[in-house]
Amino acid sequence: MSRPTAHEVLAAVLQIRDGHLQVLAWQRAREPDAGRWALPGGRLRDDEDVEASVRRQLAEKVDVREIAHVEQLAVFSDPDRVPGPRTVATAFFGLVPSDADPALPADTAWHRLADLPPTAFDHALIVRDARERLRAKLSYTNLGFALAPHEFTISELRALYVGALGHPVSATNLQRVLTRRGLLQPTGAIAPPGPSGGRPAGRFRFTDRSLRVTDAFAVLRPPGEVARSAVP
C-alpha cells in the first residue's frame, strides 16, 4: 500500500542575461528552507493538469507571454526530497528570449547558473537537468529561437549559444550549420556597426518559432515529408 502523495509542479525558467545563462527563482520567506531560493511552482490543483498548473503558477511570478518555450523536464520523486508529507514534483523547463525583461515580484530574481545562491530542497538538481536539456536540444533542434530576439546579428546569436553552452562557438560555423539546416533566414535589414566600428552586419531571424528536430536523418523521413516529428 502507499499513502497519499501530494503533487507539485516546478519550473526552471532560463534566459541568457548579460551573456550568462540565468534562472528565475524566489527567496523563501518561511521554513522549511527559509532564505533559500526556490523555483516557481506549487501544488497541483484538483481541476488542472500539470501543464495548466505550471502556466498558472508561472503567471504569478512572470508575464508568461514572455516565455517562448515550455516543456516537461522530468519527475522528481525521491521519497525524502522535501520534508513533511511526501511530494512528487513534475519539473518543467522554460526559456525567455534575451530581449525580454519581465517585471518580477520583490521576492524573485534572476541568478547565474554558474553562481547559484543556496537553493531549496532538490531545486539545484532540477536547474542542472534543465541546463543539460537545453544544451542537448540546441544541438539537434531549432531551440535557439527561444533564447533569441525575433531579429539578431550572427554575432549576437553566437553570444547566446556561448552563454547557453558554456564553451566557445565559432560564429562562422554557427551561421553555416544553421543556414544549411534551413533554420536561419536573412531579414534584409542591416545592423549599424558596433561601438568598435567594423562592417555593418546583416540581421537574421529563425524561420520557425516552434520546436522541431532539425536533422532527422533524411533517410528516415516519411517519403515526401519534411521532418517535423514530436520532439521529446
Place this chain on the structure above:
Amino acid sequence: MSRPTAHEVLAAVLQIRDGHLQVLAWQRAREPDAGRWALPGGRLRDDEDVEASVRRQLAEKVDVREIAHVEQLAVFSDPDRVPGPRTVATAFFGLVPSDADPALPADTAWHRLADLPPTAFDHALIVRDARERLRAKLSYTNLGFALAPHEFTISELRALYVGALGHPVSATNLQRVLTRRGLLQPTGAIAPPGPSGGRPAGRFRFTDRSLRVTDAFAVLRPPGEVARSAVP
C-alpha cells in the same frame, strides 16, 4: 488547496515482433475497465522513486534484463484520467531487442500498435506518445541499438527501422548514414544466404549500447570532446 493525489507509474514497453511494432499489455480482470488491456505499472510505494517503482513493477510482468532501454516519457495528469481518487501517472517507455522473447504471465501479451485491442483509461495516449518518442529518437540518437540484436545484417536492421517508423527505408541509405555517424561496425562475420539465395551478407553491431545523440552539431560541441550529452 488540493486534496491528496495518488501517484502511479506506467510503462509502454515496445518491441519489433514479426516486423511490427508491438506493446506489452495485460488484460484487466476487475473493474474499472475490466476486460480492457492496460500497461504494466501501479502505485508508487512510499520507499521508492518512480524509476525504482517502474523497474519493480515491470519485473512482475517481464524479465527486466531483456529491456535494453527505459526512460521517462511524460506525466499524464488529466484530473479525470482514471475513475475514483485522483491519480497522476509518470509514464515510461521501454524497448526490448527483437531477438528477445521473454516469458509472460497468462494475463499479458504483445499487441500490434496498428491493431490495438480496447485499452484501459488513457493508456492508448501513452502508447501513442511512446511511439512518437521512439520515432523521433531513431532520427537523432543511436536508439536503434535497443531494438536490434547484438549482431544483425543490414537487411535485418532495415526491417526493424521500417517496423518502428511505419514507412519504407532504403537499406543502402540506412547503412550509409549509420556508418558515417560511427554507429555501426562490421563484426567480421558473414550471414549465410537467405532461403531465396543471394550473396552472403556482412554482419554488424552498434558501436555503443547506451543512448547518445548522434549528430550534435559538431560546431556546438565543447572543444576536443565527442558529443555525448545527456539525452532528454
